[in-house]
């Protein structure tokens with residue numbers, strides 16, 4: 001099946017996007033899809049009808065629909081860890097039964113949601129002013145991203161997110177908190193992650209040093225209630241989830257508690273409802289009208305087809321500043337794998353390098369390379385029709401204008417003749433005109449997609465995050481990999497553990513390589 005993609009890529013590599021629009025008046029409609037209130041426009045790419053057929057054939061050959069059903073019905077699709085994958089159950093608000101090993105998981109899910117809501121109401125009505133979520137990776141990025149994204153909906157305590165084992169993170173955070181009114185959430189699926197446990201111990205010591213009894217000041221979000229209890233957090237303050245919720249897919253359950261505290265249980269439910277609506281779309285729409293499927297296929301076209309290794313995610317929404325980081329974990333931890341589910345080598349590139357920043361800031365930083373660099377970087381723009389500051393509508397109009405201008409500029413470019421005309425208009429001529437003109441050429445024909453949304457509400461954020469989750473799933477199915485394990489993070493963790501005593505000087509570094517020994521010597525000389 002990859003041969004067909006290769007052939008399509010050869011045929012389409014130099015296709016001129018502007019010509020595609022010229023030849024087909026309805027291209028913008030044909031190569032876009034709407035779902036819920038979202039519009040995903042992928043017409044500014046080199047994809048034509050034949051390419052789309054090849055891409056859809058990939059999805060069919062990989063049996064995306066059957067795999068999707070296997071996921072949402074609780075089959076063990078995470079084969080390397082022997083687990084079901086059921087983050088969708090966390091937003092299955094109607095409670096329709098989902099069985100794992102013959103047991104309906106929904107009563108447990110809904111009970112935990114209701115316990116979270118009771119706690120959120122109590123905390124929001126109490127004198128707690130600050131909540132510190134201590135977690136890393138999936139136990140941090142989701143709530144941290146959503147807390148920022150939904151700041152217009154916040155009416156609860158201030159939340160802070162401490163993730164890095166660098167003492168700077170917790171020190172800077174605690175400096176702004178009052179020990180008497182600060183609540184700590186220790187968020188860790190395993191309750192063993194070294195960064196989180198180190199930060200949690202430092203937080204406990206901070207309370208004690210300030211004369212505050214830590215009991216009642218900690219809540220745990222974890223699948224490992226026993227370890228949380230051993231740490232001193234009683235079971236009624238532990239909010240558990242099962243091993244079928246992967247860390248990077250966990251914002252919908254207890255890991256979302258800080259968000260619920262900030263925006264309230266009703267808005268949190270709206271967030272879940274948005275995701276549930278996207279789940280319904282993903283489960284029912286035909287492949288060619290299925291937004292997550294199309295997002296994934298466009299990604300495969302650019303990465304596995306045209307060999308564009310990176311993809312820029314460019315939200316024109318300042319409050320989505322953590323979205324690229326969130327998507328980095330979601331996509332790169334899920335699909336950054338070179339071995340297929342059956343143990344064979346992947347015959348094509350693994351998932352993309354995802355990176356980005358909100359617009360318009362990125363325009364004044366790295367867009368230069370996107371427009372004129374030698375590599376093509378497919379761009380994924382997103383923008384809402386409406387902002388949250390109606391009194392400053394002119395800002396939002398400018399924001400949208402910039403977003404649309406960038407995708408147009410990438411596609412259109414500026415030819416040498418146009419650049420020459422510009423230089424001539426500035427009064428240049430001869431060699432100098434020629435030299436200056438060349439610097440002002442934009443190659444153009446650079447692909448981008450645009451995701452439009454009405455407004456970034458809690459429900460909308462739920463839709464978008466679920467959209468990306470399913471995009472990752474579809475890409476993983478087509479690549480034939482397991483998107484739900486992350487063995488690639490293990491080796492570094494093991495080595496860090498063994499290096500600890502070497503850094504503190506309590507063990508010899510003799511069996512380390514020469515570079516590592518020299519780096520350790522440097523540390524010992526200067527510390």
Ligand code: F6P
Pocket residue numbers: 136137138139187188189190191192193196247248333486489
């Ligand atoms: O090291 C990677 C990872 O396992 C992620 O997958 C996970 O989100 C993160 O660490 C944190 O894990 P935990 O929630 O168990 O502390």
